[in-house]
Amino acid sequence: MKYCLNCDWSTSATDEPSASVRSRAAIAHHVETGHTIDSSEGVVPPRIPDLPDAVFVGDLLPSSD
Numbered sequence: 699m700k701y702c703l704n705c706d707w708s709t710s711a712t713d714e715p716s717a718s719v720r721s722r723a724a725i726a727h728h729v730e731t732g733h734t735i736d737s738s739e740g741v742v743p744p745r746i747p748d749l750p751d752a753v754f755v756g757d758l759l760p761s762s763d
């Protein structure tokens with residue numbers, strides 16, 4: 699599917715079976731609104747994993763040996 703990062707606009711194979719039509723619709727939305735369109739292979743927008751901060755901190759710290 700393609701979806702807008704600025705509003706709730708989106709289009710997917712469920713709405714429009716033609717990928718080229720979806721692409722044109724996404725470009726049209728961008729041109730008309732200036733919004734940013736992103737796309738994903740799935741049918742819903744991807745979610746950032748809800749990981750605890752400690753995971754990221756641990757990855758950034760140098761090893762202590």
Ligand SMILES: [Zn+2]
Pocket residue numbers: 702703704705706707727731733734
């Ligand atoms: Zn939009």
